[in-house]
Amino acid sequence: MPDMQTLAKKLFGFVNIYKPVGMTSHDVVAKVRKITGIKQVGHTGTLDPFAEGVLPVCIGKATRLIEFLADDKEYLATVQFGASTDTYDKDGSVIFSSDKKVSEDDLKEALKIFEGEISQMPPIYSAIKVNGKKLYEYARSGKEVEIQPRRVVIENIELKSFDKELQQAQILIKCSKGTYIRSIANDLGENLGCGAHLIRLIRTQAGKFRVENSVKLEDVQIPKDLINPIDMMDYEKIQVSGEDLQYIRNGRALKNKNIEHGSIILLVYNDNEICAVGVADENVIKLKKVFL
Incomplete structure (x- = not known):
């Protein structure tokens, strides 16, 4: 049976972690490093400590694939009406409150303005950097800073449930x-x-x-829970062998066989192992990342 050090060198893939409330995304990465015995671990998108749920973690050279993963997200948000806080969540200080009651019809109508491409002002308590300093650092020091709105796309926003008495709503957002x-x-x-x-x-x-396919941090088993990157990436796949495989090892471009210019290609060997990621040029497939 191979020791952990030998196994760590071979690890290549993703783990679909369910991040619990209270942990930072970095805490999760540190825990996975300890479980795997490998330093080359990263996540694909920060979740606030307050939040929970899906946090894809990349292990080994799979960290180099983060930029090629789909980056759309879906959230189930529970919203409390009747008060606003400085952090926009329950951990902040209340800065406005109201006795006004919201109706389900009014809520459904209000959700419509968030559909499609919208301009959104990020929270002051966020890790976005302005002039090299994170916004939450400005907030904590009491210094004023100009926050620029950002364009984001809301593909779907749907009211899942509404409790009129508690004035709470569950909203699904893609x-x-x-x-x-x-x-x-x-x-x-x-x-x-x-x-x-x-x-x-x-x-x-x-x-x-x-x-539904995520695993709790305390239940993670490696390599059992390791996901093959090829299963999580929606790009055209080309099987390579022989001379082409040697070209890839040497970092040489491959011939482009009628693949649309600019397309990202997964170069695969042994049926389901990624050996490289390429991009189709006019006559060749240029190598972007090589894993051999």
Whole structure:
């Protein structure tokens, strides 16, 4: 049976971790490093400590594939109406409150303005950098800073449930990378004139990683829970062998056999192992990443 050090050198793939509330994404990476005995571990997109759910973790040279993964996200957000906080979630200080009651019909109507491409103002309590300093650092020091709105895409926003007595709603949101769900909750409260903030946030999907297939950190088993990258990437795949495989080892471009210019290609050997990622040029497939 191979020792952990030998196994660590061979690890290459993704683990679909269910991040618990209270941990940072970096905490999860540190834990996986300890489990695997390998330093080359990274995640595909930060989840706030307050949030939980899908956090894809890349192991070994699979960290070099992060840029090629689909970056759309899906969240189940629980929103509390009647108060706004400075952090836009339940951990912040209340800065506005109202006795106004929201109706389900009003809520459904208000959600419509978030559909499609929207301009969104990020929370002041966020890790976005302005002039080399994170926004939350400005917030904590009390210094004013100009925050620029960002364009994001809300592919779908759907009311899943509404408790009229508690004034709480569960909202399913499918969105582009960089969307702040806390900002949606806060803006929703502003639009309805009653204030609102997040009290729970679950990431249910990140690209092809889904919550129903995720594994709790304490239950992770390597290599059992390691996912082959080829199963999580929707690009054209080309089987290579012989001379082409040797070309890849030497970092040489391959001939382009009628593949559309600019297309990303997964070069595969032994049926399901990625040996390289390439991009189709006019006459050749140029190698972007090589894993041999």
